[in-house]
Each structure stands twice: as C-alpha cells, then as structure tokens.
Amino acid sequence: MQPLPRRQQQVLQATVRHYVDTTEPVGSQILVKRFGLEASPATVRSAMGALEQKGLLTQPHTSAGRVPSQQGYRHYVDCLLPAPGAAASQLERELTGLSLQWAALDDLLLHLARRLADLTGLLSLITRPQRLAPDLQALRLVPSGDRLLVFLVEDSATTSSLNLRLPPGISGELPALERWAAGQLEGGPDAGGSAIDWGSLPPQLRGSGELLRHGLESHRQLRPLELGGAVALGLGGLLRQPEFSRTESLRPLLQLVEEAPQQLLQARGATDLGGVWIGAEHPHPALRSCAVVQSSYGTGSGGVGQVALVGPMRMAYATARSAVRSVATVLERLLT
Numbered sequence: 001m002q003p004l005p006r007r008q009q010q011v012l013q014a015t016v017r018h019y020v021d022t023t024e025p026v027g028s029q030i031l032v033k034r035f036g037l038e039a040s041p042a043t044v045r046s047a048m049g050a051l052e053q054k055g056l057l058t059q060p061h062t063s064a065g066r067v068p069s070q071q072g073y074r075h076y077v078d079c080l081l082p083a084p085g086a087a088a089s090q091l092e093r094e095l096t097g098l099s100l101q102w103a104a105l106d107d108l109l110l111h112l113a114r115r116l117a118d119l120t121g122l123l124s125l126i127t128r129p130q131r132l133a134p135d136l137q138a139l140r141l142v143p144s145g146d147r148l149l150v151f152l153v154e155d156s157a158t159t160s161s162l163n164l165r166l167p168p169g170i171s172g173e174l175p176a177l178e179r180w181a182a183g184q185l186e187g188g189p190d191a192g193g194s195a196i197d198w199g200s201l202p203p204q205l206r207g208s209g210e211l212l213r214h215g216l217e218s219h220r221q222l223r224p225l226e227l228g229g230a231v232a233l234g235l236g237g238l239l240r241q242p243e244f245s246r247t248e249s250l251r252p253l254l255q256l257v258e259e260a261p262q263q264l265l266q267a268r269g270a271t272d273l274g275g276v277w278i279g280a281e282h283p284h285p286a287l288r289s290c291a292v293v294q295s296s297y298g299t300g301s302g303g304v305g306q307v308a309l310v311g312p313m314r315m316a317y318a319t320a321r322s323a324v325r326s327v328a329t330v331l332e333r334l335l336t
Helices: 006-022 028-035 041-053 070-080 086-096 105-120 171-185 203-226 235-239 247-259 261-265 317-335
Strands: 123-127 138-144 147-155 158-165 230-233 276-278 290-298 304-312
Touching (some): 070 317, 086 105, 086 317, 105 317, 123 247, 123 261, 138 171, 158 203, 171 203, 230 261, 235 247, 247 261, 261 290, 290 317, 304 317
Antiparallel strands (some): 123 304, 138 147, 290 304
16 A cells, blocks of 8 residues: 555544544545644645545545545555554553453353443454364265265364265275375374375375365365354444444344354454455455454464454544454453
8 A cells, every 4th residue: 555645644534533523524624623734724625635536535425525435444544543542541451450250251251242332332243262173183984875975073072074966986986085084184183174185195086085175175164154153242332323323224234243243253354454344345245334343362272262343434443453452362361
C-alpha cells in the first residue's frame, strides 16, 4: 500500500474518526473546526478529493460530505491506527489480575464475551478451544460394493471414518495400499494426511492412492467446519447500530453465527490481514457489509480457540483489536 502525504493522512484519520462517532458524512469545514487541522477548508477539500480519487473516501450523494470506503478503512487499520483508548487499557488491566476461579470453562468464556460486548457495543464471539487436526495414527481400508470405507484412528480418543466411491478396477490395490500407508504413518504423526509422502506412492498403487489422498484432504478441510461451539453476546448492541436497524440486515449474520461460527472465525487469510476482515475481504457473503476483528488463543493441550468482535465497517478498530488481543492473551495464560 502506497504511503499517503502527511496532509492526506491527517484528513483520512479525521474522516474515519468523525464517521465512527457520528455516522454522518463530513465536509472540509467540519474537519478543520472539530480536529483543529492546520489548513484552510479549501486545502482540506483538495486532500479529500485526492483521497476520493484513490478510492479511500466516497461520497454517498452529490451534495453530501464524504465517508470512508472499505479501502479507506483498510489503509487506516494498516497504516494510521492510533493507540487504543482508555477503555481498552482499563480492560487490559482488569484482565491481568483475572485468576482461574471458574467452575466451568463456559463460565469464563461467558464472562469475557460479556465484557467485550459491553466495552465495544459489538457482537462478541469466543469459540471453545478445539484440536482442529488430530494426529492420524492408523487407518484401515474396507471395500463394500462400490464404496470404500476408510476408518481413521486420529489419536487415543478420536476415531472417524470416510465413505468414498470406489471406482471399478482398483479394489485389488487396497491391501497393498493399506500396508504402504501403515509404513508411512510409522514414521511420525500425521495431521490429516500431510505427513504421508504421496510422492513416494508406488506407480502400481496410483489409482487407489489418489482416491485415498483426496479423501484425506477433504476430511481435513471440512473438519474445522464441523467443530461447533461458540459463546456469543452483544446482539442488543448490534441492533442499536444504524447499519443493522432493520432485522433483515442482521439475519444472514446471525444465521452464520448460530449454525457455523467457524466459517466466520477461521476463514483463511486472517493472519495476512492482521486479524481484521473489512467488508468484502471476508469470503462469506453474510459479512460483506461487516467488519470482523479476531485473535486466536492456544491451550496447554494443543487446542486453539478464537476471540472476535463483529460489527459494521464503521468501527473503532483500535479499541476492538486491543480488546480481542487482551482477551485472547488472558485465555492463553489461564488455559496453558
């Protein structure tokens, strides 16, 4: 992302702050007066025009002021984000002294989700820690008519199975394939098939081996979507946001949170985006008008959970990001 001239940085920061606070498009005179910009309204107006040409600001109506675009929020988060405010600092101090005095993990998650929602006025979600990819220790291949049943032993307490369509002419390869796969797994634990050296698959086992490889890969990709369980609070805060004043605008988001929270919180690419999805950056259509700020936490047993805030793109990103990171840090401390 190209750096902006200093004046344009100031104007973009001020425009974001004003719109987050008021939900109103803003003009150059208001920016100068409210934020004490050391420039004339004409100079600020020129900077706003340059930012609009770059796609960082947009004008809802011809006679209206300007508001940040999705790209403008992204530049703001990546390059211009201020230090978190006093509320986020207070939450961090509060959580530093938190001890593990809860009778159940869900009680702890509920308390923290409520604090996040109260602090930000956004929807807060915390997923229970899960081991997303148990180690594959052994497998068995059992043909049954035109189907292949694959039984997986993933760790000492987890088993699962695959039901694959068995193409004709390869059932004779299965005993040799099972022996070859067993030899591969003896070399070390495998996370969903990745430790098997498929490049060393004997040529005579290529048909059945490709079938098994694709089955294991699909199993691994789908597994996070099957892991349910999230504590979610703050619906009332979202309903008070102008962007969600109509129930219809919230329905796709709430359906996603209820039915498949992992699709919201573990979509690929979050790390590259600094834990912040803005608008259409999120691959799920239910979140195209939203922003998601998330952070992961780990446990001593190898589990991974997510902490997130969900709201409109018009969000106090510095406070939201600091808050989710503080909660993730304390969860990791208490559960490790």
